Amino acid sequence: MDIINVFFNLIPITLLQGVIYGFVALGIMIPFRMLSFPDLTAEGSFPLGGSVAAAAIAAGMHSITATLLALAAGFLAGCATALIHLKLRLNTLLCGIIVLTMLFSVNIRIMGKPNQPIFAQDNLFDILLGEYARVLPLQIGLVAVLLAATTGLLLLFFKTEFGTAMRAVGANPLMARAQGISIWRHTILGIGLAGGLCAVGGALLAQNQSFADVNMGFGVLLNGLAAVIVGETLVGRDSLARQLLAPAVGAIAYYQAISLALALGLEPSDLKFLTGAFVLIMLAIPRLKGQRQAASTPA
DSSP, X not given: OHHHHHHHHHHHHHHHHHHHHHHHHHHHHIIIIISOOOOOTHHHHHHHHHHHHHHHHHTTOOHHHHXXXXXXXXXXXXXXXXXXXXXXXXXXXXXXXXXXXXXXHHHHHHHSSSEEEOTTSOOHHHHHHGGGTTOHHHHHHHHHHHHHHHHHHHHHHHTSHHHHHHHXXXXXXXXXXXTXXXXXXXXXXXXXXXXXXXXXXXXXXXXXXXXXXXTTTTTHHHHHHHHHHHHHHHHOSSSHHHHHHHHHHHHHHHHHHHHHHHHTTOOGGGHHHHHHHHHHHHHHHHHHHHHHHHHHSOO
């Protein structure tokens, strides 16, 4: 009975976490699934968004403007990763590691210290919800609306000629180049878009908890990847709409699983191990099935 009570008490908190991290899951899905560009920049662009938003709000900037500034900063971080890869022909993962490592120092420079509190300033929730800014269901509803609107805009974008060309670059870059599509432009803008989405997630989290910290991005990539895998398992990815819906659904479902794990008595420090094990198992299953089928097929 205590387990059930703890689980239901945690649901609102993890629902809010789920919709916030839905932006991160979208930002992770785009490079991995649509651009075939395995990328680690999310671990850097997420705290970058939080740092930029917190520093801007602390300096007196309007919270909406600060969030848009965080979006722009994340976009530039993603563009930097793509540009390093295209210009120097380095492995995409190595490019992401280089950028996220550099962003750690950038974030401290932006805030002037390892963390930036904004308890005394109005944030996005204060501006849009007013006196109800600390009402958890309204916070969940606000971020959910923002996430749904973002997903809808992405659906419209990827159906445009430019968005279709971007998906073509990820599906078959050689054929895309033969059709006259600029690999550089679409890759840079696509990875930039992903970085911007991750930074918006960081900006929303920083404003929700009223502070930003340089270490707030630790493990966010693995959490987002787990959310994408869960979402694709639940809703599939056999259409563009399902592919875009999967990260949001997966993030919400994943954080409810976190609630259940905590209610069952697991320590928060155990969750990273479980998340890593889950991602490893989900990635291994298709490969093991393929090996088994290949072994059973007569020569």
